[in-house]
Amino acid sequence: MSSPFLPDYAEARARFLDRAQAANAAIASHQHPLRGPKGEKLFMDAAVIGPADARNALVLLSATHGVEGICGSGIQSQFLADRVALPPDTLLLLVHAVNPHGFAWSRRVTEDGVDLNRNFIDFTRPLPENPDYDRAVADALVPPDWFGEAKGQADTWLLNWAMERGGIQALATAVPRGQYVHPFAPFFGGHGAGWSNRTVRQVLKETLAGCSGLVAMIDYHTGLGENGTGQLIGAGRAGSSLAMLGRQAWGEAFVLPSDAGTVSYEMTGALLDAAADSLPAGARMIGGAHEFGTLSGPEVLEALRADHWLHTHGDFAADYAAGIKHQMRTAFFDDSAAWRDSILERARAIQAQAITALRNA
Template sequence: MALFSTAYSDARGKFTATAKSTGGTVAAITQGNGLEVDVASWGKPNKPTLLVSSGLHGVEGFFGSAVQLAAIEKLFSGLDPVVDLNELHTVFVHGINPFGFSHGRRVDENNVDLNRNFLKDRQHYRGAPDAYRKLNGFLNPQSPPDALEPYTLKAAAYILRYGVPALKEAIACGQYQYPKGIFYGGSNCSTATEFVMENCESWVDDAKLVVHIDLHTGLGKFGEYKILLNDSTSTEDYRWYERTFGENAIADLKSKDKTAYEVSGGMGAWLQNKFTDRRYYFAGAEFGTYSPVRVLGALRAENRTHHYASPDSDPYKKAKAELMECFCPASEHWRKKTIGASVKIISAAIRELQSQSSNQ
């Protein structure tokens, strides 16, 4: 069976069938927008729990779904002598953002980047970083894409003028001011966000130890990955991540180019804040694809066509294809390498959870 799908429905079918064939229980949960998400589980609730989520950023779910399939086949089919499902509870959430997944977008039906939407208070859904306001005209042209536009030159000019940190700030922080802009965090709690908030308790139950791996693509070197941690991670916890996933895999929180601004609305921070009654480790596994300028260009063009071009038009089709390539490259080499690394990350989490299982 091919691990990578080209349609959400196709990915769902494979996920459900594979989960069931390995003894998993699958539930299709309907979100407030009427779209369904599949959640599969194995093992015993309340045991140390592994949560693997994918597709928070819609189109990135094509990669996340392939990882989940590979992990299920390799780790839960009884072939792996190390995995003991009696000592674990394992929950795989297939496509958190089914709208984005099925429409080839990174955002939800309201153009919202869900990883900026997990805010505690309604009043926080406002404003934009200064850097974003300055770049808004460049990031979000109010017109269909123009094939003759010298995008790369323009991007270089903005980088020269404002510097890489300003561009990074605009991207990392997201914004709550331009509903048709990229990296928009929304004006209230999105349906997919509510889905996570309402269901997360049933996923982790009373487990005292939870390791949550959230799969992403688009940031970093081609085919390589980093485990991204929240800014508030303590030194002690940082060591735990290093021990579990390997020193080199962890993005350094204290590196020189560490940015001073705070990311708001992230899912991981929200979950960790909710489950302070237990150890809840959250690892954002981010797999690199193409250069930041190319990925930004893909996001910009796809957003432009979504708002200002006809779905039948060539620019629209081209922009969709480029977005897909930037978040799930077709390269066999990339796919093989990233799937192998992902299964290793999930195995490492399982080993750690099983070693703690006897203590509970």
């Protein structure tokens, strides 16, 4: 069997649309205002199978973090190819490339440099603060020069910063938590709801308008955890009904960022936490971000720093640009057969548990 995972956005989209058409899905394509690096058009595609007035729904999302869509798109295409049977009265919604710009440009962020999973906050309220992630940290993460002396100085500075705070883990805690002040640096949450945020909310709201039962939602991510492993990072705070229903559906596979041993970190503005608000009154939701491990945390952060440097200070015509993009794809997707098989097996197991929950709902 050929690999369902295609690193190129346009090829991955074409494969997804082929499979969706073969499955007689209704497809709605929402065009992004910008283009990809080859001038290609960009879309968020919504494929729907099943009755619009179904009580329950299964929703699978890809590429919230752009480049991570290599994995998520492949899982969606494989789901269609598997012809998975859904219970009666259940609608299937596959949202392909929530952040198509990031997918096409091999970036984790959107066209605005925004980490979409920090962007689903209420911008009329005071922005979340992260005083540890100050301007000096941002400047050291994205130094003016990526290949010369400035890079070495920035690395030393970051190491010292972390050691003063108890070890390298201090960096891994402070930085991914997100920030709303430095648009050029990683994990920036934005200053408003961007195109992907507004469009996916609209897709969820319109497609799920008839649901009055259970909505199971899985958002596919990569870059966290041990290589080849998966963890379903549950939506909802500990003790909330969202979290309790998720635990019922997925058991031990469902973890919260506040649980011990989880690969995730506590942060604000995740898509899935906001998705619950897009559902009609009366509908209940279970959901999580299914994370698959690739490289180590420091390697992933290094790729992100390089990418932010390229888009802030770099030259896309230079030889290093292709190298940095390759580094990004490698940080968020492992093209070994063992990895791909492991990921598909884990994705299918979590999907099967969601389908069981929908059947019992």
